Amino acid sequence: MAHWQDLARTLERGLFDGVFLADVAGVYDVYGGNPNTALRTGMQVPVNDPFTLVPVMAAATEHLCFGVTGTIPYEPPFAFARKLSSLDHLTDGRVAWNVVTGYLDSAARGAGQAKQEGHDTRYEIAADYMDVVYKLWEGSWEDDAVAYDKAGGVFTDPARVHEVAHESEWFQMRGVHLSEPSPQRTPVIFQAGASAQGQAFAARHAECVFVGGALPGLVASLREQAAAAGRAREDLKIFSMAAVIVAETDEAAEAKLRDYTAWAQPEGALALMSGWTGVDLSRFDLDARAEHLESEAIQSALSGLGLHTVREWGERLSIGGGAEVVVGSPTTVVDQLEEWVETADLDGFNLAYTVLPECFEEFVDLVVPELQRRGRYKKAYAEGTMREKLFGRGARLEGTHPAAGWRASD
Amino acid sequence: MAHWQDLARTLERGLFDGVFLADVAGVYDVYGGNPNTALRTGMQVPVNDPFTLVPVMAAATEHLCFGVTGTIPYEPPFAFARKLSSLDHLTDGRVAWNVVTGYLDSAARGAGQAKQEGHDTRYEIAADYMDVVYKLWEGSWEDDAVAYDKAGGVFTDPARVHEVAHESEWFQMRGVHLSEPSPQRTPVIFQAGASAQGQAFAARHAECVFVGGALPGLVASLREQAAAAGRAREDLKIFSMAAVIVAETDEAAEAKLRDYTAWAQPEGALALMSGWTGVDLSRFDLDARAEHLESEAIQSALSGLGLHTVREWGERLSIGGGAEVVVGSPTTVVDQLEEWVETADLDGFNLAYTVLPECFEEFVDLVVPELQRRGRYKKAYAEGTMREKLFGRGARLEGTHPAAGWRASD
Numbered sequence: 069m070a071h072w073q074d075l076a077r078t079l080e081r082g083l084f085d086g087v088f089l090a091d092v093a094g095v096y097d098v099y100g101g102n103p104n105t106a107l108r109t110g111m112q113v114p115v116n117d118p119f120t121l122v123p124v125m126a127a128a129t130e131h132l133c134f135g136v137t138g139t140i141p142y143e144p145p146f147a148f149a150r151k152l153s154s155l156d157h158l159t160d161g162r163v164a165w166n167v168v169t170g171y172l173d174s175a176a177r178g179a180g181q182a183k184q185e186g187h188d189t190r191y192e193i194a195a196d197y198m199d200v201v202y203k204l205w206e207g208s209w210e211d212d213a214v215a216y217d218k219a220g221g222v223f224t225d226p227a228r229v230h231e232v233a234h235e236s237e238w239f240q241m242r243g244v245h246l247s248e249p250s251p252q253r254t255p256v257i258f259q260a261g262a263s264a265q266g267q268a269f270a271a272r273h274a275e276c277v278f279v280g281g282a283l284p285g286l287v288a289s290l291r292e293q294a295a296a297a298g299r300a301r302e303d304l305k306i307f308s309m310a311a312v313i314v315a316e317t318d319e320a321a322e323a324k325l326r327d328y329t330a331w332a333q334p335e336g337a338l339a340l341m342s343g344w345t346g347v348d349l350s351r352f353d354l355d356a357r358a359e360h361l362e363s364e365a366i367q368s369a370l371s372g373l374g375l376h377t378v379r380e381w382g383e384r385l386s387i388g389g390g391a392e393v394v395v396g397s398p399t400t401v402v403d404q405l406e407e408w409v410e411t412a413d414l415d416g417f418n419l420a421y422t423v424l425p426e427c428f429e430e431f432v433d434l435v436v437p438e439l440q441r442r443g444r445y446k447k448a449y450a451e452g453t454m455r456e457k458l459f460g461r462g463a464r465l466e467g468t469h470p471a472a473g474w475r476a477s478d
Numbered sequence: 479m480a481h482w483q484d485l486a487r488t489l490e491r492g493l494f495d496g497v498f499l500a501d502v503a504g505v506y507d508v509y510g511g512n513p514n515t516a517l518r519t520g521m522q523v524p525v526n527d528p529f530t531l532v533p534v535m536a537a538a539t540e541h542l543c544f545g546v547t548g549t550i551p552y553e554p555p556f557a558f559a560r561k562l563s564s565l566d567h568l569t570d571g572r573v574a575w576n577v578v579t580g581y582l583d584s585a586a587r588g589a590g591q592a593k594q595e596g597h598d599t600r601y602e603i604a605a606d607y608m609d610v611v612y613k614l615w616e617g618s619w620e621d622d623a624v625a626y627d628k629a630g631g632v633f634t635d636p637a638r639v640h641e642v643a644h645e646s647e648w649f650q651m652r653g654v655h656l657s658e659p660s661p662q663r664t665p666v667i668f669q670a671g672a673s674a675q676g677q678a679f680a681a682r683h684a685e686c687v688f689v690g691g692a693l694p695g696l697v698a699s700l701r702e703q704a705a706a707a708g709r710a711r712e713d714l715k716i717f718s719m720a721a722v723i724v725a726e727t728d729e730a731a732e733a734k735l736r737d738y739t740a741w742a743q744p745e746g747a748l749a750l751m752s753g754w755t756g757v758d759l760s761r762f763d764l765d766a767r768a769e770h771l772e773s774e775a776i777q778s779a780l781s782g783l784g785l786h787t788v789r790e791w792g793e794r795l796s797i798g799g800g801a802e803v804v805v806g807s808p809t810t811v812v813d814q815l816e817e818w819v820e821t822a823d824l825d826g827f828n829l830a831y832t833v834l835p836e837c838f839e840e841f842v843d844l845v846v847p848e849l850q851r852r853g854r855y856k857k858a859y860a861e862g863t864m865r866e867k868l869f870g871r872g873a874r875l876e877g878t879h880p881a882a883g884w885r886a887s888d
Contacts, residue, residue: 069536095656102636103654113654114656119530124536127483143557146589147503158526159479174653178656242587
C-alpha cells in the first residue's frame, strides 16, 4: 500500500493528469506455448486486480485521476458497471476505464471459454457490452431521482428510476443499476486498439486514445473517423506511449539506459510481443539475421525498426515495452516530446515506466519544470472531475457521444 | 471516503476485530412486485460495490479486518479469486469473504439469468465454485515459487506454478492464478445460511458463522455438524447479530430507541423481509390482527415474536434489521450480551448498525470499557493476519479444512 500511495503522491506533486493501471486477464503463454518465460521474467505476472489500487491511491491524493484497464469478456456488465460507479463516487469523479476487448486465449480460458472469440467478433461483443453499461450508467437513474427527503421519508423517488433491459446474442440482462448517479456517470472512456476495428471503436466511443508511438498517420485517421462520427476535434484526446530516461546531462542519461539495458530480459519482452501478436517468436533463432528468418512479417517488422535480429527486437522492447524511448537531459527530452506533439498532432503522452518509482520521480523533478518553462504544461490542477479537468467542460459526456442516447428523458 | 475512513478509525479505536460489509446484488422487488418501496425507503438501494471500500478503510487502519459479502453467481470465479488475493496482499492479510449463494431473482436477472436457480441447486453451485477458488488460492502457486532472484534473472520459478483446471456442470476453466500467494491465501471464510443446506455448507467451509439471533439450537447444530466433518471446536467461531442502543442510563437509551423508531419505516423493513423470504408481505393488511391473516406461516412468525400485526413486525425489523436488540446503560447491555454468550454458546457478536456513525462511537466509548472491565474483551490487537488474530494460530487454513486438499505438493 505504501508503494502505491507514495507513487500517487509523486505523480500529484508533478501535476500528472492521471495514472494508468494496465491489466491483463491471463498469462502470456504464446511464446514457447507455455507461460514459463513470462513467469520467469515476471512479465505482467503476477498481476493483481488493478481496480483495488484506485481507492488506495485516491485516498492519498486530491486531484490525480485513474485510468484502469477492464477487459470486456472478464466480468459481467451489471457487476462491472456498479464497480465503476462505486469508484467514481469514492474518488469524486476521478475514474476512467480503458476498454480492452481481450487478446489472450489464456484469459478466455480462465473466464471459462475454450478460446477467445475472433478479433472482429470481440469488437462486436465490445460494442454490445458498451450499450449495456451505458444504459446502466446514463439511463437507469434520473439526475434528481435521489431526494434525501428525511421529513417525507423519501430517499429515492421510484418514478425516476428505470429498469434497464438488454437482449442480444451476447448479453441478456434486466435490472435497476445499483448505484445512484456518480459525478461522471459514465467514466472517461479510454481505448488503445490500432486495428481498423479498433480505430472505428475508438472514433465512436473513446474520449482518450493511446497510440503506441508518435504515429501521425494513425492520429490523423482517428481524428478523421471521429469527425465522421459527428464528434468535434476537442472531443478526442490522443496520447502516445513514451518512455523517458532523464538525467541532469545527456551523458548521465545514456549511462542510465546502459545500466537498465544490462538488467533487461529480451526473452520476457518477446513473450509479451508473442502474446500481443499471437505469433510464437520462440520459433525463430534469436540471433539469426533478419534476412534468414522464414517469416516475411517478422523480417518486415525488424527492418521497419532498423533492427537485425529478433533478440535486438526483444532488447528494444524490454525498455518501455514498445513505447517511443527518449533519453537525455531535460532539454533534450522536452525538445523531442515537443517535436512529437507537433509532427504527430498529439495531445500528450502516456509515460511507460522503466524502473519504479525513480523514473517518475526524475520526470517530475527534471522534465516537468522544463515543460512548464516552455508553457507546455499546467502549473496547477483544474477543479472538478477527470472529465472536467481533461476537457475543460462538464462532468458528463457530450450529447454527441453514443452513451448520451441512453439518457432517461424527463 | 472520509465517512468510511472515520468509521474505520472509530472501530479500530474500539479494538473491533473487523467490519462486515454486506452486499446485495439486486434490488428488493418482491414486496408489491416492484422495487418502489425499497427505493423510496433506501432499503439497501443504492448499494455500491463493497469491495471498493476495503482499500479505503485499510489505508486508514493497521489492525481492523474486513469481511465482505460476495454473491456467488455474480462474478466468475477466476476474476473473483484474483480480486480477493489482491485485497489480501494490499491489507497484509486482513480480508474475509462472506459467502452468499444469492436469494434475489432481481440479482439473477442483472447477471443475465431469467431467474435464480432453486435453493438446493444454489448450494450445489456454491460448493463447486468453492472448489474452483480453493484450487486457485491454494494450489496454483507453491509457497516458494516467487524467487525475486535479480542476479539470476528469475522472478518466479515456473516449475512451482501450476495451471488449475476445473470441468463441471457449473464451471469450466483453466488457468494459472494471476496473483502470487497472499498472506492468508484463502481469505477467512464467513457464512450465514441457517437452512439445512446452509448449515451443512457452513459446517464444511466456514471459519466464522453469522446467526441471526442468540439461538442455542442453531449454534449447537452447527458445532455438531462441524465436528462430524472432522473439524475441531476451535475451528468455528459463531457470531450472533445484535443491535445495541446504549446511553449513560437505561432511560436515556430508551428515549433514543423511541426517537429512532419515530424515524423508522416499517414498509422498508417489510420489503427487506419479503426479499429474504420470497413472500410478498404487501399482500397482507398491515394492521389486521394476526388471527385474521390468511397465512399460517405469517401467523406463526408473528406469534413467535409476540407480535400482533404485520406492521408491528415491520417496526421491529426496522431497528437492527432482525438482529436481537438490546437497549440500556452499559451495565444493562453487557449483562444481556454476557447472558447470550453463555446461553447460546456464542463466540461474539456482529453488531447491526442503527444510526451511523453514532451507534459505533457510543459502543466504543460506553460498552467496550465495560466489557474490558469484566475481562470479556481484548485490551490490544494481536499481531498478524485476520486468521492469526481471530484464531491465535497460523495465517493459513488448518489441514482439516477442505481447501487444504487442493494444496500443491512439493
